[in-house]
Each structure stands twice: as C-alpha cells, then as structure tokens.
Amino acid sequence: DVKVTQSSRYLVKRTGEKVFLECVQDMDHENMFWYRQDPGLGLRLIYFSYDVKMKEKGDIPEGYSVSREKKERFSLILESASTNQTSMYLCASSFREAVTGELFFGEGSRLTVL
Amino acid sequence: GQNIDQPTEMTATEGAIVQINCTYQTSGFNGLFWYQQHAGEAPTFLSYNVLDGLEEKGRFSSFLSRSKGYSYLLLKELQMKDSASYLCAVMDSNYQLIWGAGTKLIIKP
Numbered sequence: 001d002v003k004v005t006q007s008s009r010y011l012v013k014r015t016g017e018k019v020f021l022e023c024v025q026d027m028d029h030e031n032m033f034w035y036r037q038d039p040g041l042g043l044r045l046i047y048f049s050y051d052v053k054m055k056e057k058g059d060i061p062e063g064y065s066v067s068r069e070k071k072e073r074f075s076l077i078l079e080s081a082s083t084n085q086t087s088m089y090l091c092a093s094s095f096r097e098a099v100t101g102e103l104f105f106g107e108g109s110r111l112t113v114l
Numbered sequence: 115g116q117n118i119d120q121p122t123e124m125t126a127t128e129g130a131i132v133q134i135n136c137t138y139q140t141s142g143f144n145g146l147f148w149y150q151q152h153a154g155e156a157p158t159f160l161s162y163n164v165l166d167g168l169e170e171k172g173r174f175s176s177f178l179s180r181s182k183g184y185s186y187l188l189l190k191e192l193q194m195k196d197s198a199s200y201l202c203a204v205m206d207s208n209y210q211l212i213w214g215a216g217t218k219l220i221i222k223p
Binding site: 102104108 | 118122147149154155156157158159162201203210211212213214215216
C-alpha cells in the first residue's frame with residue numbers, strides 16, 4: 001500500500017522557535033510538495049521539488065524553507081515560527097509524469113504557534 | 115487572477131443523490147480533479163477530467179464543460195461514509211494545481 005508519512009500529527013510551538021516538518025514517501029516518486037490548508041481557503045502551495053536537491057517556490061514561500069537531500073524525504077522548515085503560521089500542513093508526492101494530477105497526500109501535521 | 119468556486123457546505127440524505135458544483139477561472143487548463151477528504155485525514159484522488167463530458171466510476175461521476183468553466187461531482191446512493199469534504203482543483207497552463215476551498219458534505223440518515 002502506497003504511503004506518505006508525516007513525522008508529527010500535532011505540534012505546539014512558541015513564536016520564534018525553529019520548526020521541522022518531515023515527510024517521507026515509499027513510492028519512489030520524483031515530485032514532492034508542501035501545502036498548507038486553512039479553513040475557507042483552498043490548499044496553498046508552499047514549496048515543491050521535482051528531484052533530489054531541487055526546490056521551487058510555490059505561491060506562499062515566505063517564512064518557509066525546504067530540504068530534499070534524499071528522493072524519499074522532503075522537509076519543511078519554519079526558521080522562526082509566527083502565529084500566522086498556525087495551520088494544517090500537508091505533504092504530497094507524485095510521479096514525474098503525473099499529468100493526470102494524482103497526488104498522494106500524507107495525513108497532515110497540525111501546527112499551533114503560540 | 116485564478117479562481118475556483120464551490121459551495122461551502124451541502125446536506126443530503128442517505129440513499130439519495132447529490133451534485134457538487136465547481137466553477138473555475140484559470141490561466142489555461144490541463145485538467146480538473148476531484149479529491150475526497152474525510153475529517154482529520156489525507157485527501158484522496160477521486161477523478162480526473164480533461165475532455166468535456168461525463169466520467170463514471172461506480173457511485174461517483176464527474177462532469178466537465180470547458181467552455182463554461184464548470185464541473186460537477188455526482189454522488190449516487192449516498193452512504194454515511196460519504197460524509198467528507200470534496201475538493202475541486204484545476205491544473206493550469208503551468209501544470210500547477212489551483213484548489214477550491216472544498217465542499218463539506220453532510221449525510222443525514
């Protein structure tokens with residue numbers, strides 16, 4: 001069974017803390033994505049990666065960075081967490097030629113910044 | 115700007131049929147997608163339409179009209195487990211997915 005695993009389901013952090021969200025997929029997918037999901041808004045793309053060591057900014061990259069040192073792992077980093085980064089973070093992956101757009105999502109990491 | 119509109123919430127009865135609409139305005143079009151997301155869970159892929167017409171997959175069907183910028187997801191013989199949010203997304207000319215805010219579907223016995 002294909003799987004995208006996010007390291008933490010729930011996190012509570014303080015303003016200014018550095019936060020790491022880890023995502024691992026076991027499907028040998030080339031593409032990996034980080035989204036945030038907020039009530040009343042569609043999924044918003046933060047960063048994505050089409051290959052190891054490669055990253056591209058999405059629609060809302062400010063305040064975030066990413067790392068893709070291995071094909072199966074894509075990490076999202078909040079260098080200095082702020083309250084407006086309280087959200088649900090979803091990781092997703094797909095094959096390179098996924099023209100049908102099928103993404104496989106992790107179950108999400110709900111981050112609260114106090 | 116790019117925009118995807120779908121109703122915020124809908125209620126339907128177990129055993130009935132419900133249609134969830136999605137209208138879009140995007141820079142280019144490379145397909146429309148429907149995902150299902152149960153509360154607290156990951157979104158899962160339901161359907162993909164790139165040509166006009168109806169695609170049927172069991173109890174679920176998805177329709178697309180590119181000229182009208184319109185799609186719907188049709189759920190038949192509703193079951194309680196169909197209670198979920200349904201996300202509409204369009205792939206634009208840059209092959210990026212633009213997402214609607216989702217429609218929360220509540221099924222009543």
